[in-house]
Amino acid sequence: GENVEQHPSTLSVQEGDSAVIKCTYSDSASNYFPWYKQELGKGPQLIIDIRSNVGEKKDQRIAVTLNKTAKHFSLHITETQPEDSAVYFCAASMGGSSNTGKLIFGQGTTLQVKP
Amino acid sequence: KAGVTQTPRYLIKTRGQQVTLSCSPISGHRSVSWYQQTPGQGLQFLFEYFSETQRNKGNFPGRFSGRQFSNSRSEMNVSTLELGDSALYLCASRGNSGSETQYFGPGTRLLVL
Numbered sequence: 001g002e003n004v005e006q007h008p009s010t011l012s013v014q015e016g017d018s019a020v021i022k023c024t025y026s027d028s029a030s031n032y033f034p035w036y037k038q039e040l041g042k043g044p045q046l047i048i049d050i051r052s053n054v055g056e057k058k059d060q061r062i063a064v065t066l067n068k069t070a071k072h073f074s075l076h077i078t079e080t081q082p083e084d085s086a087v088y089f090c091a092a093s094m095g096g097s098s099n100t101g102k103l104i105f106g107q108g109t110t111l112q113v114k115p
Numbered sequence: 116k117a118g119v120t121q122t123p124r125y126l127i128k129t130r131g132q133q134v135t136l137s138c139s140p141i142s143g144h145r146s147v148s149w150y151q152q153t154p155g156q157g158l159q160f161l162f163e164y165f166s167e168t169q170r171n172k173g174n175f176p177g178r179f180s181g182r183q184f185s186n187s188r189s190e191m192n193v194s195t196l197e198l199g200d201s202a203l204y205l206c207a208s209r210g211n212s213g214s215e216t217q218y219f220g221p222g223t224r225l226l227v228l
Contacts, residue, residue, distance in 0.1 A: 034215075044219045046216060046218065049216065051215075091158075101171060101217070102160045102173070103158075104160070105157055107157050108157060
């Protein structure tokens, strides 16, 4: 069935270092891959997304890469700051005309950025 | 634009009771999806409504139901509550059937005693 595996479950880095979170999806029909950041007591906030016709996308300190052949996608955060500390979720869904609004989420990664 | 709003934010119920949660999407958005978030199971899709019709449903028992009104506001109902229904219930809205980006509300924290 549909499944998204996310690693690592926890990640601790020093301020200024880079952080990488990796996800693998099972459904080859998936073509939309968003990343969400969830802070304590809040709902998930979209930080970046990528579609299957693109291999990489960057937005300031955040970048996402996608390898469709291997069904892998990754989130890269550079120059981490304490305010980046949160739980990060990857997700996959079928986009475009097949979009049914169903996101399959990974289990989440708790990122801690130490000052 | 105002974001997705959910009411109430916190709720305490006892086993066997039923509960109704409400979600108001971003103005102009016609699709609302519901998710359950628990420490053990993570974020799981419940169902999606678009233009008052349920278009997709996750693997949850029939005790979980929903509806959407003509103004796109949505309600989710859980009947005969069980302890395991304690969770954060999130709703997300998106603009139309071709739009993929989902914007989440703050959630309703439900505790079943």
